[in-house]
Amino acid sequence: MTLWSDQPQRRLVDHLTPVSADLRDSLFRGPFTAQGHDDQFDALMALREIERGGPAPARGGVAGPARLIFWNVERLRHLDAIAHHLQALAPDVILLSEVDRGMARTGNTDRAALLSKRLALGYLTAVEFIELGLGDIHEQRDNAGQSNLHGLHGAAIFSDVTLQSPALVRLERRGNWFGLDRHEPRVGGTIAMLASVQIMGTTVLMANVHLESHETPQSRAQDLQKLLRLIEDIAPGGPVVIGGDMNTSTGSYQDRHADPLAWAARLAGDPLRLLRPQPYEPLFGALAAMGYDWQSCNLPDQPTTRYPAGSARRPAKIDWVFTRGLSVSDVAIVPTVMPDSTPASDHEGLMLTVWPDGASADENGIGHGVKTP
Numbered sequence: 001m002t003l004w005s006d007q008p009q010r011r012l013v014d015h016l017t018p019v020s021a022d023l024r025d026s027l028f029r030g031p032f033t034a035q036g037h038d039d040q041f042d043a044l045m046a047l048r049e050i051e052r053g054g055p056a057p058a059r060g061g062v063a064g065p066a067r068l069i070f071w072n073v074e075r076l077r078h079l080d081a082i083a084h085h086l087q088a089l090a091p092d093v094i095l096l097s098e099v100d101r102g103m104a105r106t107g108n109t110d111r112a113a114l115l116s117k118r119l120a121l122g123y124l125t126a127v128e129f130i131e132l133g134l135g136d137i138h139e140q141r142d143n144a145g146q147s148n149l150h151g152l153h154g155a156a157i158f159s160d161v162t163l164q165s166p167a168l169v170r171l172e173r174r175g176n177w178f179g180l181d182r183h184e185p186r187v188g189g190t191i192a193m194l195a196s197v198q199i200m201g202t203t204v205l206m207a208n209v210h211l212e213s214h215e216t217p218q219s220r221a222q223d224l225q226k227l228l229r230l231i232e233d234i235a236p237g238g239p240v241v242i243g244g245d246m247n248t249s250t251g252s253y254q255d256r257h258a259d260p261l262a263w264a265a266r267l268a269g270d271p272l273r274l275l276r277p278q279p280y281e282p283l284f285g286a287l288a289a290m291g292y293d294w295q296s297c298n299l300p301d302q303p304t305t306r307y308p309a310g311s312a313r314r315p316a317k318i319d320w321v322f323t324r325g326l327s328v329s330d331v332a333i334v335p336t337v338m339p340d341s342t343p344a345s346d347h348e349g350l351m352l353t354v355w356p357d358g359a360s361a362d363e364n365g366i367g368h369g370v371k372t373p
Contacts, residue, residue, distance in 0.1 A: 005041070008167035008194065008230055009048045016101075016152065017045040019130050024151050028132040028185060037175030040187045046127045046152065047188055050166050054116035054123045058160040061198025064355070066092040069334065070208065070243035070321060071349035075100045075135075075153070076111035078344035083118045085334055085344075089351065093197055094158040095208035097245050099125065102150025104143040105135050112156045124195060125156040126168045128210065129177065129188035137183050153186075155193045155208055163195040164203070169230055171223040176214065192227050192244075194234070202356040204326065205235040209244035211283075214253040220246070221282040228290050239325030239356055242292065245347060246320050250280035267314065274316035275301045292322040297331055297352050304350065306336045306343045319350055326354045 027040065041047060069091040073082050076099045086094060100106040112125045131151040134140045157163060169192040177186040193208040207227065211220045224246075231240060249256065250273055256263050267273055278284045287294070303315030321331075334349030 003173075004048070005170040005173050006226075008169050008234070009050070010165075010167050011049050012052050012166065013049045014051065014053070016049050016051045016125075016127060019044060019046055019151060021147065024130065024132050024148070027187065032179035032185070034175055037178040037187060038173070041173050041175065041189075044130060044187065046130065047170070048168070049126065050168050050193070051125050052122070052166070053113060053125070054121055054158075055160075057122055057162040060162050062092045062161055062200070064200065065329070065353045066197065066199045066204075066355065067330070067351065067353050068093050068095070068206070068241065068243070069349050069351045070095045070319065071334070072097045072210070072245040072319060072345060072347035074098050074345040074347065075103070075106050076115065077106050078338060079111060079114055079118070081338045081344035083115060085349065086119060089334065091351065092159060092161060093206060094121070095155075095193070095206065095243060096158070097128075097155045097208065097210040099154055099156045101125075101152040101154070103131060103135065103148050103153065104146035105139045108149040116158060119158060121158040121160050122163070123156050123158045124163055124166050124193065126154050126191060126193055127152050127188060128154040128191045129186040132185040132187065135184060140183075155191060155210060157193055157195055157206070157208055159197070161197055163197065165194075165196050165234075167194040167234070169194060169227055171209075171226060172212065182214070190223065194231075196235075200355055200359045202239060202359065203235075204239045204241060204354070204356065205231065207231065207240065207242045207244075209242055209246065211245065211247045213247040213249065216252045217248075217250065217281045217283070220248075221286050224283045225286050228286060232290070237325075240292070241321065241323050241326065241354060242287075243321040243350060244319065246281075246283065246318060248277040248281045248283070248318050248320065249316060250274065250277045272301065274314055275303060277317065287322050290324070292324045294320060294322050297321040297323050297328045298350070299331055299333060302333055304333065304348045305346060306348055307346060308343060319347055321350055321352060323354060325357050327357055327359075329353045
């Protein structure tokens with residue numbers, strides 16, 4: 001049987017369908033069952049929608065090479081710092097994951113709408129999880145006694161160019177966050193947001209991806225393979241950029257935390273394991289089999305995580321860009337640093353410039369995202 005969640009969702013709305021506080025409170029009280037999650041996953045329209053907001057596109061496409069940024073912005077809690085970086089870099093397209101709406105931990109504000117206003121860019125946004133509580137154990141402590149206004153957490157794409165044929169892909173519906181065993185009860189699952197952009201007259205499909213941190217490498221590969229199959233239906237053999245938080249930790253949450261000494265021994269056996277995860281994460285093989293490249297569009301051995309000073313967490317390379325049918329230049333990591341040197345997110349941003357293979361890239365355009373109307 002084909003489920004609705006096995007197909008790209010294309011329902012564009014002006015406002016995502018609200019999920020009432022009463023329903024969220026009821027679900028938070030349990031019981032937590034697989035069938036209960038499936039029932040809510042199928043019933044909640046917000047999980048099938050894409051909201052379009054902000055100003056209308058100023059350009060139909062990018063006339064020269066396009067500058068892109070992919071970034072897990074950790075709730076977009078430090079909006080001022082993130083906006084400052086984005087304004088300075090002036091990318092043509094911005095793909096963000098972990099964006100809050102109506103969460104107490106981010107002031108019960110609509111973070112995508114606020115960033116859109118700050119940058120004067122249109123946006124698409126979709127829901128990854130409907131949050132039933134205040135967030136992780138630290139957020140529960142910091143926001144004790146407060147309530148979520150909307151309880152939504154998801155992804156967004158920002159640009160001043162036309163974002164064509166937007167689609168939402170639900171990568172999985174396992175429901176493993178539906179319960180208190182992970183200390184953050186949610187309905188939903190990881191997603192990819194798709195939209196096509198005209199770059200130098202060529203349609204380029206962009207996929208903003210977030211894979212599950214708690215799952216095994218094999219499970220992450222299966223989720224990504226689902227996306228790759230759907231991309232082939234949409235843009236068979238065409239130019240594609242896939243980017244985002246792939247959570248290539250080389251193990252599951254259980255692997256990393258159930259036996260810390262055993263995990264430390266694995267890392268000691270391969271000190272570069274967290275910076276060179278390819279042998280441990282089969283998703284790289286799945287991408288290579290479909291003609292995607294990562295060597296030209298990622299900085300080797302450079303971590304993409306950023307933790308506060310004194311953190312015991314080891315830096316890792318878990319955010320990636322993959323391209324097909326595109327030339328690439330100006331690959332860089334955007335440091336997630338606020339004026340006081342503390343992190344604005346636990347992930348760095350990824351930046352690169354792309355143009356279609358075979359196109360004649362003007363030397364002056366490379367790295368500048370030439371912006372002609």
